[in-house]
Amino acid sequence: MEEVSTNLAFGGVQGVYRHPSSATGTDMTFSVFVPAHPAGQTLPVVWFLSGLTCTHANVTEKGEYRRACAELGLIFVAPDTSPRGQNVPDDPLGSYDFGLGAGYYVDATEPPFSANYRMRSYFEELSTLVFDRFPGDPSRQAIMGHSMGGHGALTIGLSEPGRFQSVSAFAPIVAPTQVPWGIKALRGYLGHDRATWRSHDAVALIEDGARVPVILVDQGTDDQFLTEQLRPDLLENACREAGIPLTLRRQAGYDHSYYFISSFMADHLRWHAARLGGAAR
Amino acid sequence: MEEVSTNLAFGGVQGVYRHPSSATGTDMTFSVFVPAHPAGQTLPVVWFLSGLTCTHANVTEKGEYRRACAELGLIFVAPDTSPRGQNVPDDPLGSYDFGLGAGYYVDATEPPFSANYRMRSYFEELSTLVFDRFPGDPSRQAIMGHSMGGHGALTIGLSEPGRFQSVSAFAPIVAPTQVPWGIKALRGYLGHDRATWRSHDAVALIEDGARVPVILVDQGTDDQFLTEQLRPDLLENACREAGIPLTLRRQAGYDHSYYFISSFMADHLRWHAARLGGAAR
Numbered sequence: 346m347e348e349v350s351t352n353l354a355f356g357g358v359q360g361v362y363r364h365p366s367s368a369t370g371t372d373m374t375f376s377v378f379v380p381a382h383p384a385g386q387t388l389p390v391v392w393f394l395s396g397l398t399c400t401h402a403n404v405t406e407k408g409e410y411r412r413a414c415a416e417l418g419l420i421f422v423a424p425d426t427s428p429r430g431q432n433v434p435d436d437p438l439g440s441y442d443f444g445l446g447a448g449y450y451v452d453a454t455e456p457p458f459s460a461n462y463r464m465r466s467y468f469e470e471l472s473t474l475v476f477d478r479f480p481g482d483p484s485r486q487a488i489m490g491h492s493m494g495g496h497g498a499l500t501i502g503l504s505e506p507g508r509f510q511s512v513s514a515f516a517p518i519v520a521p522t523q524v525p526w527g528i529k530a531l532r533g534y535l536g537h538d539r540a541t542w543r544s545h546d547a548v549a550l551i552e553d554g555a556r557v558p559v560i561l562v563d564q565g566t567d568d569q570f571l572t573e574q575l576r577p578d579l580l581e582n583a584c585r586e587a588g589i590p591l592t593l594r595r596q597a598g599y600d601h602s603y604y605f606i607s608s609f610m611a612d613h614l615r616w617h618a619a620r621l622g623g624a625a626r
Numbered sequence: 627m628e629e630v631s632t633n634l635a636f637g638g639v640q641g642v643y644r645h646p647s648s649a650t651g652t653d654m655t656f657s658v659f660v661p662a663h664p665a666g667q668t669l670p671v672v673w674f675l676s677g678l679t680c681t682h683a684n685v686t687e688k689g690e691y692r693r694a695c696a697e698l699g700l701i702f703v704a705p706d707t708s709p710r711g712q713n714v715p716d717d718p719l720g721s722y723d724f725g726l727g728a729g730y731y732v733d734a735t736e737p738p739f740s741a742n743y744r745m746r747s748y749f750e751e752l753s754t755l756v757f758d759r760f761p762g763d764p765s766r767q768a769i770m771g772h773s774m775g776g777h778g779a780l781t782i783g784l785s786e787p788g789r790f791q792s793v794s795a796f797a798p799i800v801a802p803t804q805v806p807w808g809i810k811a812l813r814g815y816l817g818h819d820r821a822t823w824r825s826h827d828a829v830a831l832i833e834d835g836a837r838v839p840v841i842l843v844d845q846g847t848d849d850q851f852l853t854e855q856l857r858p859d860l861l862e863n864a865c866r867e868a869g870i871p872l873t874l875r876r877q878a879g880y881d882h883s884y885y886f887i888s889s890f891m892a893d894h895l896r897w898h899a900a901r902l903g904g905a906a907r
Contacts, residue, residue, distance in 0.1 A: 352885035353848070359885055409690050411888070567634070604633035604640055607692070 346478060349374065355415035356381040361401065364474060368467040369428035370460060375471060376401040377479055378421040380414050389485035389621035390420045390475065391614065392468075394501075396492030397526075398446045400425050404491070409607035410614060417618040420481050424471055426493065428461040436533075442526050443533050449521070450497030451545050453534035462534060468501060487617035489513040491606055492570070495562070496521055499547035499580075503555035511620040513561035513613045515606045516568050519580035520548040526574045551583040560584065560591045561616050563609045565599030627759060630655065636696035637662040642682065645755060649748040650709035651741060656752060657682040658760055659702040661695050670766035670902035671701045671756065672895065673749075675782075677773030678807075679727045681706050685772070690888035691895060698899040701762050705752055707774065709742040717814075723807050724814050730802070731778030732826050734815035743815055749782060768898040770794040772887055773851070776843070777802055780828035780861075784836035792901040794842040794894045796887045797849050800861035801829040807855045832864040841865065841872045842897050844890045846880030 349361040357380035366373040382388055391414070393404055401423040404410070414421045427433075427448035434457040436444035448464035476483050488509045490498035495517020502512035521527020522542045531542040543549035564577045571577075577593055584591035599605040630642040638661035647654040663669055672695070674685050682704040685691070695702045708714075708729035715738040717725035729745035757764050769790045771779035776798020783793035802808020803823045812823040824830040845858045852858075858874055865872035880886040 352881055352883050353846075353879045353889075354885035355889045406884075407687050409693070409888075411885075412690070412892070565634075598634045600633055602633050603687075604635035604692075607690075608634075608636045611693070 346474065354378070355411045357411065357415050359405065359411065361405070366428075366467055366470055368463045368470045371428040371430045371433060373428070373467065373471070374401055374425055376405040376423045377475065378411055378414055379479055380418055380420070382418060382480065387480050387482035388418050388420045389487065389618070390422060390481040390483075391617055392486065392488040392498070393421060393423045394450060394488070394490030394494030394497035395423065395426050396490070396494045397426070398441050399494075400446070403603065404606070407603035407607060408610055410610050413611040413614040417614055419614060419618060419621070420479060422471075422475055424468065427464065428467075433461045434458060443530055447493065447530065449493060449527075449530045449534060449545070450501060451531070451534050454541070455534055455536050458534055464497075465501070468497075485510065485621045487511045487513070487621055489515075489613055489617070490517065491515040492575075492601065493518055493526070495519075496527070496547065499560070500545055500550060502557045503547060503550040504544065506556060509557065511559055511561070511617045512557045513616065515563050515609065515613075516565060516570070516575055516601055517547070517562060517577075517580070518575060520546055520576055522546040522549055523579065524574045524576060548579045548583045551587045551589065556587065556589060558590075559620065560589060561613060562591065562593045563596055563599075563605075563613070564593065565596050565601065565605045567598050568601045568605075570601055627755065635659070636692045638692065638696050640686065640692065642686070647709075647748055647751055649744045649751045652709040652711045652714060654709070654748065654752070655682055655706055657686040657704045658756065659692055659695055660760055661699055661701070663699060663761065668761050668763035669699050669701045670768065670899070671703060671762040671764075672898055673767065673769040673779070674702060674704045675731060675769070675771030675775030675778035676704065676707050677771070677775045678707070679722050680775075681727070684884065685887070688884035688888060689891055691891050694892040694895040698895055700895060700899060700902070701760060703752075703756055705749065708745065709748075714742045715739060724811055728774065728811065730774060730808075730811045730815060730826070731782060732812070732815050735822070736815060736817045739815055746782070749778075766791060766902045768792045768794070768902055770796075770894055770898070771798065772796040773856075773882065774799055774807070776800075777808070777828065780841070781826055781831060783838045783841075784828060784831040785825065787837060790838065792840055792842070792898045793838045794897065796844050796890065796894075797846060797851070797856055797882055798828070798843060798858075798861070799856060801827055801857055803827040803830055804860065805855045805857060829860045829864045832868045832870065837868065837870060839871075840901065841870060842894060843872065843874045844877055844880075844886075844894070845874065846877050846882065846886045848879050849882040849886075851882055
């Protein structure tokens with residue numbers, strides 16, 4: 346693992362790191378914020394999965410999470426959203442919603458994407474690396490994300506029962522098997538057999554019996570993707586029927602941008618910290 | 627004035643605007659955050675002048691000022707750092723510290739820069755525009771900046787007695803007539819007669835009798851530009867001799883980046899708000 350940069354921020358260290366990934370067959374870059382803490386102490390870890398077109402850098406620069414993480418004693422990890430590099434295939438049409446910057450947190454089975462687009466396995470590989478190299482407590486983890494990354498947070502949370510004390514999202518894609526973004530991506534990465542898609546769809550996972558302890562979702566009412574791509578109503582219905590405690594906050598006037606995310610980031614982190622126990626200081 | 631974008635953030639509106647400037651002879655872009663406030667109420671205004679290479683966008687995206695401005699009821703304005711456009715001359719060598727992105731908040735007198743690089747006059751033009759179009763209270767103003775913009779905040783603050791209740795800076799260039807960055811810029815914009823430079827040098831202005839009510843400066847001790855370009859000790863000495871109350875905080879381990887700025891942005895805004903009276907709500 347190579348240190349790309351470290352900067353002191355809010356008394357902690359905001360780092361950016363690069364490592365060769367066996368999951369993707371490429372170098373991968375991610376960021377980690379570690380707040381100031383007593384030597385030898387471990388801290389809860391919050392995973393933040395980003396949305397379409399993003400790298401680790403978007404939330405790192407615009408997410409405004411460091412003040413709250415420093416106050417609450419949370420490690421904040423931001424992975425990239427796809428493999429990258431000269432030999433990594435992209436959408437042949439170069440669109441923003443498939444290929445580079447759009448890995449959808451799945452392991453692709455369709456060539457040519459199956460060689461590198463293994464972002465679900467990459468998440469596990471990165472988890473191992475992070476707990477090996479940073480003072481995270483694996484028994485206290487939360488996962489959150491934005492848009493495509495909200496999809497990632499929900500589906501990974503639902504797929505690993507017991508791992509995450511809490512799951513939250515900003516404007517998540519909740520049912521990719523039912524919306525244009527998701528159908529394009531899942532068909533491209535997983536092929537035409539829709540049965541294989543269900544384990545990468547939060548609503549379908551819940552319908553099929555998957556559970557998480559608690560979910561918080563913020564959704565802007567002026568989000569341009571709300572009715573066609575995001576459909577929080579589908580998550581609301583699925584959680585109601587499954588008895589999963591979902592807090593869905595429709596935030597009047599907010600859009601899909603980091604201005605929206607940053608406005609409610611501290612709320613989410615406080616909510617996670619209350620369920621993670623915070624740092625034992 | 628044209629609206630480039632507006633986004634709801636922390637209950638207020640983060641806008642980006644463009645307007646034709648008579649001072650620079652170009653279109654200029656700037657950002658304004660207006661917090662939620664009762665209709666008809668005016669709010670104090672904080673001017674943020676950015677550093678070398680920046681546009682309005684750097685602090686707008688990375689400055690983390692919106693939460694504090696929303697809480698404190700402060701309008702936050704971020705101008706660009708130079709004229710821009712096809713016909714605007716740049717440093718012939720394309721260096722980062724002169725020309726585009728490096729206007730130094732002076733009115734150039736040397737050709738070819740004198741036609742467009744009139745950033746001191748532009749600040750006044752923008753002030754008029756902002757108070758005309760946004761609910762700012764001209765009797766309650768603060769000015770702050772970073773690096774070259776810290777130089778701008780200090781020199782404009784010192785040049786307009788009575789206008790600003792408070793002046794603050796992150797890692798400012800305090801004595802451009804004495805450091806390489808400043809000497810290059812002032813010579814390039816103002817010519818070889820150093821007598822004309824003194825009114826654009828905070829330390830010289832103080833030596834020549836200019837005063838502001840109070841100054842707050844944060845300076846990272848690991849700032850790569852500290853000893854050669856920034857020299858806060860020169861400001862410290864000048865303020866001590868002049869009796870200007872300066873709070874100079876040497877922040878251990880911090881660098882010159884927005885990670886440093888964002889860490890202490892809320893501190894500065896609270897400090898300004900205490901002197902501006904805040905919104906009367």
